[in-house]
Amino acid sequence: MRRLTAAMEDYLKAIYKLQQQAGSATTQALARLLKVKPASATNMLKKLARLKLVRYSAYRGVQLTPAGEKMALEIIRHHRLLELYLRQALKVPLHKVHEEAERLEHALSEELEDLIAAALGNPTYDPHGDPIPTKDGHISQTRHPHLAEVPQGRRFLIVRVSDSNPELLRYLEELGLVPQAVVTVLNREPFGGPIWVKVNDRTHALGQEAAHHVFVRPVEEVTQRGARRKTRSGRR
Amino acid sequence: MRRLTAAMEDYLKAIYKLQQQAGSATTQALARLLKVKPASATNMLKKLARLKLVRYSAYRGVQLTPAGEKMALEIIRHHRLLELYLRQALKVPLHKVHEEAERLEHALSEELEDLIAAALGNPTYDPHGDPIPTKDGHISQTRHPHLAEVPQGRRFLIVRVSDSNPELLRYLEELGLVPQAVVTVLNREPFGGPIWVKVNDRTHALGQEAAHHVFVRPVEEVTQRGARRKTRSGRR
């Protein structure tokens, strides 16, 4: 498996994301995401097609081949492992974690990847709640949003509480914010203000940081015949 | 201070090393060190000269300007901090630490550098015994060899014992291999075999790993009038 350039890796990752969100990737969407001009994207797509990493037919959008998808998942694994590692081991602030990982991911060897994964205990989710692909290219299809990015007025089931900080973990536990609990987002103050939540009939004002560590899934509201709602998430 | 390309950073680092060893850097030596052709080196030197990072006069070799030296030291700081971090925090095998750092150093931000330095307790030497420049561009001029790379039959003063592994540290202490002790290298078995050393009239067979953590300085032999010997080290 040939070594790809950093630019190629960026394109594969971007195509993967667009495919997830919209089924396929257009030249324009790709260009916007990567902050290049459409002409540049076309250029690269032809290169990736020659390498059999994407299926590309002119004017018609692009899709990853199985080989391309495998590569994309490897890169995403690098990225998300790095994010988590930077956050946990080096206490990089959450908002900077992404851009740091963005540069480091291309320089990460397989060995170092393994060591980092092991140091983290082979985690399956990154600090943003996104699933980390396994080494052999499998990825959980669910992306869990955290309490800070979820619409207010709805009920959510807590599926995961990020375990980076034991103190925070204990704090959240005291409030009753534990996996399987049902939480209602009452209100959200703007500009990084607290998030009002209700758990077990108690109301709490949660800070931004705390909210970022609580990952949830919407509780299925019982509609006619209990039909499941389709959801779509976007971003990352 | 403009951001340099990875190639430029590699050149600055190489020029610095050659200057240390030989006072100045020739096109050929540079090309050999960087594994490029001399013509390519000439090309880059002209670019660096335009940026006022080196003083370059054709056919006459090259020298870092103060600005160039500052940049070089920054890069070397990145490199050596990474080496130490990879070794201590992630247990990357010593022989792989260099090439990993070589790729990561160009992607390291200032913030991450600071966090890594702090996590390591602002260390001053890397795992090879090379000094780590400070953030403001000062560097200790002494490079201490370790016991595994030192000629046999001589006496050495232990100046530093690397503190990465507490177990190892205790072991070495038991043997009497502590800073300020004088050690004689009796014999060295080939092919990664043990190194026989004498400390306090006791003889020990030291493994490769242990030997790599003991950094020494030759004991000044008393020659006529106690004149100091000049030494030169090479490598890294």
Next chain:
DNA sequence: TGACAAATTTAGCGGCGGCTAAATTTATTC
């Protein structure tokens, strides 16, 4: 001093990955 070898530089090319401007295809609308 002059001739030659070695080191260095110059000239020109190639792949990468951006860009702009112009041409082309696709989609939409009357």
Next chain:
DNA sequence: GAATAAATTTAGCCGCCGCTAAATTTGTCA
């Protein structure tokens, strides 16, 4: 179905950083 708008591709350029081949400079030795 023709006209037009929007998306996409093509053509050609540029900077980076390698390369080779040819020209030039430097240093040495008779």
